[in-house]
Every structure is written in structure tokens, then in C-alpha cells.
Amino acid sequence: MKSFYITTAIDYVNGSPHIGHAYEKVLTDVIARFRRQLGDQVHFLTGTDEHGQKVQASAKQRGIEPQQFVDETSAEFRALYDRLNVSYDDFIRTTEPRHKQVVRDILQRLFAAGEIYQAEYRGFYSTRQEQFLQSKDRLPDGSWPELFGEVAEIVEANYFFRLKKHQDWLIEFLTENDDFIFPHFRQKQVMEFLKEPLNDLCISRPKARLEWGIPLPFDENYVTYVWFDALLNYYSAVVDQGRWPADYNLIGKDILVPPHAVYWPIMLKACGLPPPKHLLVHGWWLQSGAKMSKSTGAAVNPLTLVEEFGVDAFRYFLIREMNVGQDSEFTREQFLVRYNSELANNLGNLVNRTLNMTTRFASGVLPAAEVSEDPERELHDLWTRTRDEFIPLCEGFQFHTALERMMVFVTATNTYIQRREPWKLGKSAEAKDQALLRTSLATMAEALRLAVALSQHVTPATTARINAVLGYTPGADWRAELTWGAKLNGAKVAEALVLFPRPAPAEKTPAKVL
RNA sequence: GCCAGAGUAGCUCAGUGGUAGAGCAGAGGACUCAUAAGCCUUUGGUCGGGGGUUCGACUCCCCCCUCUGGCACCA
Numbered sequence: 001m002k003s004f005y006i007t008t009a010i011d012y013v014n015g016s017p018h019i020g021h022a023y024e025k026v027l028t029d030v031i032a033r034f035r036r037q038l039g040d041q042v043h044f045l046t047g048t049d050e051h052g053q054k055v056q057a058s059a060k061q062r063g064i065e066p067q068q069f070v071d072e073t074s075a076e077f078r079a080l081y082d083r084l085n086v087s088y089d090d091f092i093r094t095t096e097p098r099h100k101q102v103v104r105d106i107l108q109r110l111f112a113a114g115e116i117y118q119a120e121y122r123g124f125y126s127t128r129q130e131q132f133l134q135s136k137d138r139l140p141d142g143s144w145p146e147l148f149g150e151v152a153e154i155v156e157a158n159y160f161f162r163l164k165k166h167q168d169w170l171i172e173f174l175t176e177n178d179d180f181i182f183p184h185f186r187q188k189q190v191m192e193f194l195k196e197p198l199n200d201l202c203i204s205r206p207k208a209r210l211e212w213g214i215p216l217p218f219d220e221n222y223v224t225y226v227w228f229d230a231l232l233n234y235y236s237a238v239v240d241q242g243r244w245p246a247d248y249n250l251i252g253k254d255i256l257v258p259p260h261a262v263y264w265p266i267m268l269k270a271c272g273l274p275p276p277k278h279l280l281v282h283g284w285w286l287q288s289g290a291k292m293s294k295s296t297g298a299a300v301n302p303l304t305l306v307e308e309f310g311v312d313a314f315r316y317f318l319i320r321e322m323n324v325g326q327d328s329e330f331t332r333e334q335f336l337v338r339y340n341s342e343l344a345n346n347l348g349n350l351v352n353r354t355l356n357m358t359t360r361f362a363s364g365v366l367p368a369a370e371v372s373e374d375p376e377r378e379l380h381d382l383w384t385r386t387r388d389e390f391i392p393l394c395e396g397f398q399f400h401t402a403l404e405r406m407m408v409f410v411t412a413t414n415t416y417i418q419r420r421e422p423w424k425l426g427k428s429a430e431a432k433d434q435a436l437l438r439t440s441l442a443t444m445a446e447a448l449r450l451a452v453a454l455s456q457h458v459t460p461a462t463t464a465r466i467n468a469v470l471g472y473t474p475g476a477d478w479r480a481e482l483t484w485g486a487k488l489n490g491a492k493v494a495e496a497l498v499l500f501p502r503p504a505p506a507e508k509t510p511a512k513v514l
Numbered sequence: 515g516c517c518a519g520a521g522u523a524g525c526u527c528a529g530u531g532g533u534a535g536a537g538c539a540g541a542g543g544a545c546u547c548a549u550a551a552g553c554c555u556u557u558g559g560u561c562g563g564g565g566g567u568u569c570g571a572c573u574c575c576c577c578c579c580u581c582u583g584g585c586a587c588c589a
Contacts, residue, residue, distance in 0.1 A: 009589095049589085054588095131588085134586090185518065189519095189584075193584090199587070226587085226588085253584085256584095258587085284583090326519080326520085327520090328526090333525090337537090346551090348551090349549055350551095350552085351548095351549095353552075354547090354548090411552095417548095419553085421545085424547095502550095
């Protein structure tokens with residue numbers, strides 16, 4: 001059995017989760033569930049990043065200990081991911097002893113190997129903001145913004161990681177592993193970045209300025225800062241499990257260069273560890289072209305859609321709408337278009353009419369198909385093509401296209417029903433019509449079963465509910481479920497199920513709501 | 515400024531050398547099993563602009579314009 005280790009970025013807990021956090025976890029979950037379906041031994045890690053200046057400041061502002069603060073906010077993130085049906089196998093927090101121990105071990109190892117050295121850091125420091133400033137923080141006239149208060153150039157002893165030393169190795173590695181980063185244009189972006197010489201990386205902060213962190217094992221007057229803390233979670237979580245390297249680290253495009261594409265592989269190289277096999281870089285959800293987050297004051301909180309329309313509708317929209325790696329617009333109107341036309345009208349209504357006709361014309365027991373004429377053959381053929389395209393599309397992270405193909409098949413099933421008109425056949429006593437009626441009921445039910453088998457990793461609860469009302473329990477081997485057959489013969493179906501109720505009439509035609 | 519991504523029907527996007535596509539929205543129609551859903555037909559585009567290569571370009575090359583993001587020790 002193939003092992004498959006996949007991670008999300010860990011979320012910084014200084015704030016509440018928003019759509020970007022949710023999307024990344026759902027996307028990772030979709031990949032994880034897909035690999036499990038293919039039979040891989042999947043290990044899915046997510047978690048929270050809990051140290052640093054901002055957390056320390058936020059806790060102080062609320063008058064509580066940092067640990068209490070991160071306990072609360074980390075739980076908030078975790079609750080969201082549970083709500084979203086994110087099937088993580090492990091949830092790591094950087095304040096856990098298991099993580100801190102690995103960080104200290106690694107730092108000690110690198111220090112002993114001469115990969116970390118002490119030097120003086122010279123820079124402009126804002127006492128009010130408790131941070132070093134960069135030249136880009138300056139106003140065009142060269143002065144410092146009022147926000148920073150008094151700014152002075154100071155010198156501070158710190159520890160540095162020998163990044164520059166490994167630059168050539170990294171370039172060589174990326175050249176030889178052309179598919180390290182998905183999508184490919186991101187890798188080109190990294191190569192561009194590496195054309196300029198790297199500087200060594202400052203990895204410490206004096207405890208006098210920052211207490212909330214992991215102390216350096218070789219100098220307890222310092223804590224390590226950001227990189228060796230946050231990035232190492234992917235490794236520390238599985239240090240004793242033999243799972244490293246990860247197959248995929250999923251990240252947003254904002255943390256690719258330089259952290260994940262430069263620091264992270266070099267850190268591992270310095271430790272004598274292999275880099276992850278791949279980085280998968282996703283884009284952002286935009287609203288009016290701006291990155292969506294709480295701070296931009298987005299008019300719609302997309303997470304309320306979960307409460308309004310259900311987890312699966314939300315997951316479906318995220319995966320159906322976003323081309324992995326690109327940015328996408330997020331609007332309530334677009335959500336409603338997908339919800340109404342694809343989930344409610346196309347799929348949900350197919351479920352209901354299948355159940356209703358089976359109940360009305362066959363006493364709720366699915367008959368066997370007896371006839372195979374053009375309408376059946378054409379639907380069978382479309383199924384074969386759909387299934388054969390679907391799996392490679394998912395393997396290539398083209399989930400949005402895969403779901404579109406699945407919906408085309410659902411539409412074709414609705415068309416098939418229209419061609420057979422079972423409601424007319426049901427009124428005929430002719431033996432041929434009765435055979436066609438049984439065939440059409442069996443065919444629509446089987447098509448429905450197959451369609452939702454395809455989307456199982458995106459909408460797992462919906463697939464389970466539809467199987468349940470079809471009186472069907474799927475087998476363990478997912479691929480074996482994808483063959484058109486007679487699995488539903490004799491199944492007793494439910495009378496009705498409205499899976500995706502339509503919203504109030506006012507929102508029936510979203511285009512006019514604008 | 516440099517680098518990358520994007521610019522195709524009202525909207526969201528697919529197409530990547532051979533007579534412009536889909537979904538949604540709009541218009542018309544037939545039906546009734548169904549969540550007033552589904553089905554059929556249909557309106558709609560000088561494929562950002564300009565050059566070039568080619569028998570032929572949305573598709574290849576060059577220049578330009580617009581939008582978005584990045585340009586490091588912030589994550």
C-alpha cells in the first residue's frame with residue numbers, strides 16, 4: 001500500500017479563521033480523501049502556529065497568559081475544520097512538547113554542525129512597535145511613518161542560519177526536480193528569486209524582546225523566531241513515524257517565496273533530511289479583486305454560508321469554482337448560481353424524481369434493467385468517458401473540471417429520463433412499455449449512484465445520504481464502485497429527500513438580486 | 515523598474531494552428547415523475563490593441579495597453 005503524507009500550512013492563531021484558512025483545509029481534505037479512495041495509506045496533518053510577537057501582544061492586551069490565548073484560538077480553528085468535515089489524522093500545535101523538543105534537537109544539531117552562528121544584526125528599530133524595520137517601511141521621502149514612533153539604528157547580537165551556503169544546491173535541486181512546485185509557473189518564480197544572492201537568515205530574538213517562543217538549546221537567552229519553529233511542524237509531527245518526506249505541503253501563494261521554496265528545503269538539507277516531494281501552491285479568494293480576509297471588511301462572511309446551505313454545498317462551491325493555483329472571485333451570487341443550478345436543480349432534483357418514480361411505479365423497489373437501446377447505450381458510453389477522465393483530472397488537481405464532468409453526466413441522466421418518459425410508460429399495460437419502465441428506473445438510479453460515487457471526496461455527506469436513500473451500502477474498494485452494473489437491483493428506496501432546498505424566492509434568480 | 519499570472523458572449527470560464535465553445539443569465543416551445551425543478555430550440559463575441567511568421571492564428575514570435583500579485587529576514 002502506497003504511503004501518502006500530506007500537510008496544510010499551520011494557521012497563525014492571532015485572529016479568527018476566514019475563507020482562506022477554510023479553503024486550504026478543504027482542498028487538502030479533498031486530496032486526502034481522494035488518495036484514500038485510491039487505496040493509499042494517507043496521513044493528513046494540519047495544525048496551528050502559536051508563538052511570536054503578535055500572539056504575545058494580543059494575550060497581553062486581553063490580560064491573559066499567551067498559553068490561554070492560544071488554547072482558545074487554536075480550538076476555534078480546530079472547531080471550524082471539524083465542522084467542515086476535514087478528515088485530518090493529526091492536529092499539531094507548535095506549543096506542544098513533542099514539537100518543541102524536535103525544534104530544539106534540530107537547532108542543536110545544526111549549531112554543532114556549524115550551520116548556525118552568532119553575529120550582530122544591525123537595523124532600524126521601532127520601540128513602539130517592538131520590531132526591526134526595513135527600507136520598504138520608509139515613506140517615499142525617507143522618513144518613518146508615525147506608526148513606528150521613534151526609530152533608532154541599533155545593533156543586536158543574534159543567531160543566523162547559513163542560507164547562502166546552500167543556494168547553489170537549491171538551484172540544482174529545483175533544476176533537476178522540475179515538478180517540485182505545482183503549478184509549474186510558481187517554480188519559475190522561485191528560480192527568478194534565486195538569481196539574486198541570498199543572505200543568511202536571522203533565526204533568533206533575544207528573550208528580553210520576545211519571550212513567547214522556543215528557547216535556543218545552546219543559548220537560553222534567545223528564542224527561535226518563526227522559521228525553525230513554524231516550518232518544522234511538518235517534520236516534528238511525524239519524526240518517529242518514518243513518514244518523512246511529505247508527499248505534498250499545501251500552502252498559499254503568499255508563503256511560497258521565500259519561506260517554503262527557499263528556507264524550508266535548505267533547512268532540511270542542512271539537517272541531512274530530504275525536502276518534501278512537492279509543494280502545492282493555491283491562490284486566493286478575492287472579492288472585488290482584493291484578497292478576502294477579516295481585515296478588508298468583506299461584506300459577506302462566506303463561512304455563514306455553511307450554516308445557511310450546509311457543509312457539502314460550501315465544500316462543493318470552493319472546489320468547483322476554484323482552479324487550483326489561480327485566484328477566484330467569491331460572491332454570494334456566484335455561490336447561489338452553483339447551489340441552485342447544479343446542486344439543487346440538477347443533482348438534488350434528480351434524486352427526488354428518481355425516488356418518487358421508483359416509489360410510484362415500482363413500489364419503491366429498484367428493478368433490473370432489461371433493455372439496452374440508444375438512450376441506455378449513450379448514457380453508458382458517457383459514463384465510461386466521464387469516469388475515465390475524472391480520475392486523471394483529480395490526480396492533476398483539476399478538481400473544478402472533474403466536477404464539471406460529473407455534472408455533465410448528471411445532466412445527461414436528466415435528459416435520459418426525459419427521453420424515456422417513465423411517467424408515460426407507467427400508464428401503459430404493454431409488456432414492452434413495462435420492460436422499458438423497469439429499465440429506465442434502474443438506469444436513472446444506477447447513474448445517480450455512480451455520479452455521487454465520483455464526488456464522494458468533495459461532498460462525502462451528500463454521497464452517503466444519497467446511497468442511504470437508494471438503499472445501498474457501498475463496498476470498500478472505491479474503484480470497484482465505478483463500474484456500471486446491477487448493484488442496486490432489489491434495493492428499497494426512500495420516498496423522498498430534499499437535499500439542497502432552494503432558498504427564498506427573492507434569491508431564485510441571483511442575477512437580478514445584484 | 516524587474517518577474518509572474520490574467521485580459522475570449524451580459525457574468526464565470528474552457529479552448530492553445532484549420533470555419534469561435536460551455537455553464538449561468540435572456541427569449542421561445544413541448545411536457546409533468548420532480549425542489550415552479552427537468553427537457554428542447556434560440557439571441558449573443560471584430561477571442562485587450564498593433565505588427566509579423568504561415569496556405570491559414572484565439573492558438574507561434576515581437577511591441578504596446580489594462581488588471582492582479584511578488585520583489586526577502588513580516589508570516
